[in-house]
Amino acid sequence: MRKMRTQSAPWRAAAVLASVLLVGGVAACGNSDTGGGGTKDDGKITMGFSQVGAESGWRTANTISIKEAATAAGIELKFDDAQQKQENQIKAIRNYIQQKVDVIAFSPVVESGWDTVLKEAKDAKIPVILTDRSVDSADKTLYKTFLGSDFVKEGKLAGEWLVEQKKTASGPVNIVELQGSTGAAPANDRKKGFAEAIAANPNLKVIASQTGDFTRAGGKQVMEQFLKANPKIDVLFAHNDDMGLGALEAITAAGKVPGKDITIITIDAVKDGMQALADGKFNFIAECSPLLGPQLMDLAKKVKAGEEVPARIETEETTFTTEQAKEALPNRKY
Ligand code: GYE
Numbered sequence: 001m002r003k004m005r006t007q008s009a010p011w012r013a014a015a016v017l018a019s020v021l022l023v024g025g026v027a028a029c030g031n032s033d034t035g036g037g038g039t040k041d042d043g044k045i046t047m048g049f050s051q052v053g054a055e056s057g058w059r060t061a062n063t064i065s066i067k068e069a070a071t072a073a074g075i076e077l078k079f080d081d082a083q084q085k086q087e088n089q090i091k092a093i094r095n096y097i098q099q100k101v102d103v104i105a106f107s108p109v110v111e112s113g114w115d116t117v118l119k120e121a122k123d124a125k126i127p128v129i130l131t132d133r134s135v136d137s138a139d140k141t142l143y144k145t146f147l148g149s150d151f152v153k154e155g156k157l158a159g160e161w162l163v164e165q166k167k168t169a170s171g172p173v174n175i176v177e178l179q180g181s182t183g184a185a186p187a188n189d190r191k192k193g194f195a196e197a198i199a200a201n202p203n204l205k206v207i208a209s210q211t212g213d214f215t216r217a218g219g220k221q222v223m224e225q226f227l228k229a230n231p232k233i234d235v236l237f238a239h240n241d242d243m244g245l246g247a248l249e250a251i252t253a254a255g256k257v258p259g260k261d262i263t264i265i266t267i268d269a270v271k272d273g274m275q276a277l278a279d280g281k282f283n284f285i286a287e288c289s290p291l292l293g294p295q296l297m298d299l300a301k302k303v304k305a306g307e308e309v310p311a312r313i314e315t316e317e318t319t320f321t322t323e324q325a326k327e328a329l330p331n332r333k334y
Pocket residue numbers: 055056057058059132133186214239240241242267268288
C-alpha cells in the first residue's frame with residue numbers, strides 16, 4: 001500500500017505517460033462522427049498518402065504536386081512510396097490506420113484486391129480518398145471519392161486521332177501497343193478506349209501488345225522485341241510518355257526514324273514527351289494531368305469536416321499535336 005502512495009520515480013513517470021496516452025486516446029474517439037479517424041481535434045489535418053512509386057515523369061510531377069499542396073494547405077503529410085507493389089500499399093495503409101491519421105489518400109497500383117484494407121479503414125472511421133487511379137470494389141461506400149482522369153477517354157482520343165490520320169489507308173496498318181503496369185486502371189482503360197476507337201477502321205490492327213510497366217527501360221526492352229518479331233510496324237501506341245521515350249531508343253537503334261517510319265502516339269504530356277512531340281519524334285499525345293495536389297487537399301478538408309463531396313471528380317485535359325506542343329512547351333510546368 002505504502003509503496004503505491006509513494007511511487008518510485010520511474011513508476012511515476014510511467015503513470016504520467018499512461019494518463020497522457022489515455023487522455024489522447026479519449027480525445028481520439030471524440031471526433032469520429034466528423035469522418036476524422038481520431039487524432040486530437042486541434043483543427044490540424046494529418047493525411048496518410050500511399051503513392052504508387054516513382055516509375056515515370058508523370059509520377060514525379062504528381063508527387064511534387066501533392067507535397068507542395070499539402071504544405072500550402074497546412075496539412076501534415078505522411079508519405080509512402082510503394083515501389084509499384086500492392087503489398088507495400090496495403091502495409092502503408094494499415095500503418096496509417098494504426099496512427100489514426102485523419103484522412104487516407106492513395107493511388108492504387110492495381111484495380112483489384114482492396115476490399116479488406118478499405119473495410120479496415122472504414123471500421124476505424126478514417127475516410128479514404130482515391131486519387132489518380134481507382135479500384136474495382138463493388139462497395140462504393142468504402143471510399144469517399146475518386147479524383148482523377150478518365151483513362152478510357154484518353155485511349156479513345158489517341159485512337160480517334162489515328163483513325164483520322166489513316167482514313168485513306170488502303171492496306172493494313174500494323175500497330176504495336178506498350179501497355180502500362182499489368183492490372184493498373186490506366187493500363188486496362190487506355191487499352192479499352194483505344195481498341196474501341198480503332199474498331200472504326202478494320203485496316204487498323206494491333207499486332208502485338210505487351211506491358212512495359214510504365215517505365216522507359218520497360219518501353220525500350222519491349223519495343224526491341226516488337227521490332228525483332230515484326231518486320232512491318234507502322235504505329236506505336238504507348239500508354240505513357242516514358243515508355244514511348246524508351247521505345248525511341250530501340251527504334252533509332254533499329255535504323256528507323258521515329259515519327260516518320262513509325263507513327264508514335266502516347267499519353268501524359270510531361271515535358272520530355274512534349275519535347276519529343278515538338279521535335280517530330282512523337283506524333284500525338286493525349287494529356288493526363290498529374291497536378292492533383294490542390295484538389296486533393298481541398299477534398300481532404302471537406303471530408304474531415306464531414307461535408308458531402310461528389311463521388312467522382314474528373315480531371316480536365318486536352319490533346320497535343322506537334323504544332324500545339326511547340327506552343328505549349330515554354331509554359332509547361334512538368
Ligand atoms: O499515365 C503513367 C504513370 O496513373 C495516370 O501512371 C497515372 C499513370 C501515368 O506511371 O505515366
